[in-house]
Amino acid sequence: MSADDRDVRLEELLRTSLYDEAETIVPAGDGLSRIQGRVNTRRARAAWWHPVAALGGVAVVAVAGFGAYALTRTPTHPSSVNASNTGDTPTPTPDASVSTPSAPVVSKPTFPASAFYPFTSAAAEQQWAAQDGPSKQPWVGDPEQLAKLFVASFVQQPGVTDVFARHISGRTATITLGRTLHDGNRAVPVKVTTVSMVHFDKAWLVVGASDGGGELKLTNPKPGQTLTSPAVVAGPGYGVDENVRVDVRTVNGIARTGDVPTVAFGNGVPQWSTTVPFVAADPRGAVVVVELSMADGGPGRITAVGVNFATVQAASYPQYFYGVKNGRVAKLSSRDGAAISYLTPAEPGGGASDPQLVGDKVYYVDGAGTCVNALRSVPVAGGPPTTVAQPDPGYAIAGFGVWARDSRVNTFFETSCSSAVTPQGRLVLDNTIDDTHTERSYVDFPAFPPQVVGDPSYTPDGQHVIAVVRTGTQAQVRQYSAYQAKSVDDATQPCSTDPSSGLPTAAQVDSGGAVWFATQTGSGMQVMRCAGGQTSVAFTVAGTDTPADVAVTTNGQSVLLTDTSGAVWRWTAGGSVVQLHPSVPQPQVAW
Amino acid sequence: MDAAARDADEALVAIYTAHYRSLVRLAALLLHDVPAAEDVVQDAFVAMHGSWKRLRDTDKALAYLRQAVINRARSRLRHLKVVDRKASSLLPADARAHMPSAETGAMAAIDRAHVLVALRGLPQRQREVLVLRYFSDLSEAQIADAMGISAGAVKSHASRGMTALRQRLEHTS
Numbered sequence: 001m002s003a004d005d006r007d008v009r010l011e012e013l014l015r016t017s018l019y020d021e022a023e024t025i026v027p028a029g030d031g032l033s034r035i036q037g038r039v040n041t042r043r044a045r046a047a048w049w050h051p052v053a054a055l056g057g058v059a060v061v062a063v064a065g066f067g068a069y070a071l072t073r074t075p076t077h078p079s080s081v082n083a084s085n086t087g088d089t090p091t092p093t094p095d096a097s098v099s100t101p102s103a104p105v106v107s108k109p110t111f112p113a114s115a116f117y118p119f120t121s122a123a124a125e126q127q128w129a130a131q132d133g134p135s136k137q138p139w140v141g142d143p144e145q146l147a148k149l150f151v152a153s154f155v156q157q158p159g160v161t162d163v164f165a166r167h168i169s170g171r172t173a174t175i176t177l178g179r180t181l182h183d184g185n186r187a188v189p190v191k192v193t194t195v196s197m198v199h200f201d202k203a204w205l206v207v208g209a210s211d212g213g214g215e216l217k218l219t220n221p222k223p224g225q226t227l228t229s230p231a232v233v234a235g236p237g238y239g240v241d242e243n244v245r246v247d248v249r250t251v252n253g254i255a256r257t258g259d260v261p262t263v264a265f266g267n268g269v270p271q272w273s274t275t276v277p278f279v280a281a282d283p284r285g286a287v288v289v290v291e292l293s294m295a296d297g298g299p300g301r302i303t304a305v306g307v308n309f310a311t312v313q314a315a316s317y318p319q320y321f322y323g324v325k326n327g328r329v330a331k332l333s334s335r336d337g338a339a340i341s342y343l344t345p346a347e348p349g350g351g352a353s354d355p356q357l358v359g360d361k362v363y364y365v366d367g368a369g370t371c372v373n374a375l376r377s378v379p380v381a382g383g384p385p386t387t388v389a390q391p392d393p394g395y396a397i398a399g400f401g402v403w404a405r406d407s408r409v410n411t412f413f414e415t416s417c418s419s420a421v422t423p424q425g426r427l428v429l430d431n432t433i434d435d436t437h438t439e440r441s442y443v444d445f446p447a448f449p450p451q452v453v454g455d456p457s458y459t460p461d462g463q464h465v466i467a468v469v470r471t472g473t474q475a476q477v478r479q480y481s482a483y484q485a486k487s488v489d490d491a492t493q494p495c496s497t498d499p500s501s502g503l504p505t506a507a508q509v510d511s512g513g514a515v516w517f518a519t520q521t522g523s524g525m526q527v528m529r530c531a532g533g534q535t536s537v538a539f540t541v542a543g544t545d546t547p548a549d550v551a552v553t554t555n556g557q558s559v560l561l562t563d564t565s566g567a568v569w570r571w572t573a574g575g576s577v578v579q580l581h582p583s584v585p586q587p588q589v590a591w
Numbered sequence: 592m593d594a595a596a597r598d599a600d601e602a603l604v605a606i607y608t609a610h611y612r613s614l615v616r617l618a619a620l621l622l623h624d625v626p627a628a629e630d631v632v633q634d635a636f637v638a639m640h641g642s643w644k645r646l647r648d649t650d651k652a653l654a655y656l657r658q659a660v661i662n663r664a665r666s667r668l669r670h671l672k673v674v675d676r677k678a679s680s681l682l683p684a685d686a687r688a689h690m691p692s693a694e695t696g697a698m699a700a701i702d703r704a705h706v707l708v709a710l711r712g713l714p715q716r717q718r719e720v721l722v723l724r725y726f727s728d729l730s731e732a733q734i735a736d737a738m739g740i741s742a743g744a745v746k747s748h749a750s751r752g753m754t755a756l757r758q759r760l761e762h763t764s
Contacts, residue, residue: 010757011725014710017703018726022616027629031615032607035636039603042641043596131604132597336728581728 008339015338112198114224114306115205117154117251118146120284122200129202140203143168147175147195150206154249155288157299160192164212171199176212183295190293193302208286209304216244216291216301220273226308227278229257233287234273235303242266243292248278250285255309259534279573280309317558317572321551321591322362325584327351329364329378334591337568337580343378344385352376354455356551357590358402363388363410371396371417375410389430389438394421399455403462404511404554408432411465411482413452424448427456427467429482443485450488454506454549458482460513466494468504468517475504477517477530495530501537502526505547510556518547518561527561527571539571548587560589599643606652607636613727614660620722621664623711631667635659657727657737661719668715709759717752720745 111122118140119125128140139145144166152158165176178191191212197204208223210216220234221227233246245262248255255278265272276287286304293300320331320340329343329352343362344352353368360380366387367373373396375389388407391397391414400412408431415425425445432438445451449472456467465480469488478491485491495515497504502519509515514531516538524542527550528535538559545563552559559571566585571577611632618628635656639646646652710718716738723734731749735742 006757007753010753010760013703013706014721014753014756015725017706017710018620018722020703021707022613022620022726025616025619025625025628027612027615027625027632031611031629031633032604035603035607035633035640036600038633038637039600039640042637127604131601 008341012333012338012340015333015336019335112200112205112207114207115198115200116284116286116306117150117206119200119203119205120251120282125201125203125205134202143173143197143204144175146197146204146206147177150195150209151177151193151302154206154251154286155193155209155290155302155304157192157290157302160299160302162189164189164191165194173197173199173204178212179298181293181295181298181300190300192299193304206304206306208306209302211291211301211303213301215239216289216303218287218289218303218305219271221287221305221307223305224308225305226310227287228310229279230275230277231287231307232273232275233289234271235289237265237269237272239266241294244272245290245292246274246276247288247290248276248280248285249288250280250282252282255280255282255285257536257538259536278309282309284308317570318553318591321560321589322355322357323568323582323586323589324352324355324364325582327368329355329362331380332582332586332589334570334580337582337586339583343380343382354399354588355590356400356402356455358404358407361407362590363400363402363407365397365400373397375400375412377407389432392426392428394418395426398425399452401456401458401465403458404460405462409458409462409482411456411458413456413467415451422446425451427452427465427480427485429465441483441486443480443487443490445488455508457507457509457515459509460511466507466509466515468507477504477507477515494533495528495535496533497528497530497535501528501535504528506550508550508552510552511554512556514556516550516552516556516559518550520546525561525563527559529556539577541569541577549589551590553591558591560591562587562589595644598647599640602643602649602652603636603640606639606649606656610653610656611636614656617657617722617727618660618664620726621661621719622667627667628664631660631663632656634663654733654736657723657729657733658739661737665715705760706756709756712759713752713755716740716744717748717755720748721752721756724749 119128128137134141139149144163148161151160160177160179162178162180163175164178165174167174174194174196176191176194178189181188181190193209194212195209196207198207215238216235218233218235220232231248241264243262243264245260247260257277257279261274261276263272263274284306286306288302288304290299291301292298317334319334321334323330323332325339325342326346328346331340331343332338333340347366350367350370350373352364352366355362355364357380361377362380363375363377365373366376366385373391374387375397376385376387378385389410389412391412395414395416397412398415400410403409410430412428412430413425414428416423423444423446425448427443427445429441430438450469452467453470453475454468456465458465463482465482467478467480469476469478476493477495477497479494480491495517502521504517504519507515507517512531514529517528517530519526519528524540525545525547526540527538529538541561545565545567547561548564549562550559557573561569561571564587566587568580568582568586568589569577570580614632614635615625615628618631619625622628622631638659639652639656642655646655710721713721719738720734723729723737729737731742731745734745738745
């Protein structure tokens, strides 16, 4: 083992030791109140001090100031009083902001079990109240305003603003809201929803909303029910040709992970139902169902049921990923990007690039930056590298994919080393028949653009290859038949994408057949998941960076995203996006 | 309450929410005493609140807090004399018996607790640099700012610290 390897291992060991130790350190939950208590004490002391000082009575100030200090000073932790202060520290007296055992016990009201907007816990409401919320956000204390805001921002139906009925009695309130429906030449006022609220402390809280007409009801979930993904949402049928859109939302936004399900029913169908996959970071939220009016397509009925979400554990991610350091394939920590060890030796003639983990081997392009490169593999457990495939003479491998079930089947996009050569690029389907015989078929790319960008990737059945094809200012995720495609346009587009969702730059297929691809939008990078013709956003990284690579685990639960500058982000289903900090840029990664 | 005071109160809550836990952990890694670490961090927050008119920026406030935590942790160590000097000498005998040689490359198998003990035995500045580098993930410039030393001194402390750490672990193998 080299000194360099030992350094890397010691750094990783130190890092993991510190992190593990830190994980065991859990501060007491009263830190903020202790700090605020001390701040308030200082503030009170200052407020007291200034008027007295203005009197000019220096001696009075000196004595009285000490007295005030003695009365108000907050004791620090008894085990850790700063020794330098002990000489001038008066006898500690209880902080006025901290309750004492002799204080009268006031029973706190229980937070309503099905309340979900605008607060989901008593602590959140109390924090709002403590931070001058009632004067800053007075609508929280006004049920009519709260109902309107709920429908506009939570349900996202801002056109439902007309108040049809208003009942407020002490601790409960219902506000019926509607809108004007334009049907031909008629303008018809229609009730859309009745928002139910309860009063808690200084705020009104939404606990649900029902269809003002009593038709759109839910039999599942029940109010306050704890949901796990996917949520099963069902209700009794009614009407003739009805359409409802079903969503799972929280105060922080949409928890649903796929496209919004639209359910059609009516004509005597007794029951409708659908499932909604979701990932909720909040403990509470609501299932929201909106019926769209046949007359104008606007909201006709709105029902919302407050629910709890089962504690979601973020999916675990692999412990390591693979990248390149010093021209060598390297194993890196998935937690922070720190290098762990090298898999390949230092070799002359251009280093390694574009590592990809397939089974128990890491495949990579050897001879990066040269025109004599090759596709090679090295066992994860260590061992000598093996040459897997070589480009055709005069070409170099720019990107590749290996079929997970049979590593003898691979594909690569090769580009000509001379601009005078035609075709400029070729998508090569390379099947190793035996030790001496390979069978290749080609999809020619006569001149760039169009060209393949990033790595092609096999579908799980090995029958198709997914590739991002750049066509000038546009790019598409295309699917080529691994055995029949002969030309650039002899492909399908498996993922429906909205042009506004950005320019695809890299793609990979997981073992379930879902295509994950990264796009560059005007405001950031998005990783999209496409399965069964449906495309949805998995996560977003804000900024102006250009995605370089996307690596998804076989189970589709974790993704690494890189940009062209070599920055790396890790995402796990149910978790958040975390930027890693490898010591050198990692534009191409694998796990 | 005036607008500036309200601004300071809001900043306090926001910065507390985002950074309190990690700062307590940083302080605890330096002090090896969680209650003392909480006191140190709370002191730093109170001081930051008092200086908010001058800071008025979350990034500056965080840098201020780090600096305050490190200074107060040093001060606490001096006054309470909680530095475990014994830790700087030898690891427990039973630990040594089970530790594989670093030379064999089996570093990962070494009990992480031993790394922490070895770290604790390093000179204070070296320990601070290593904790800020490998726990707080700060750059050399940020460490220099937090510790009030030059970037060159950070490099020097880091290099010497890693060498000393390796030697301590190897000597116990």
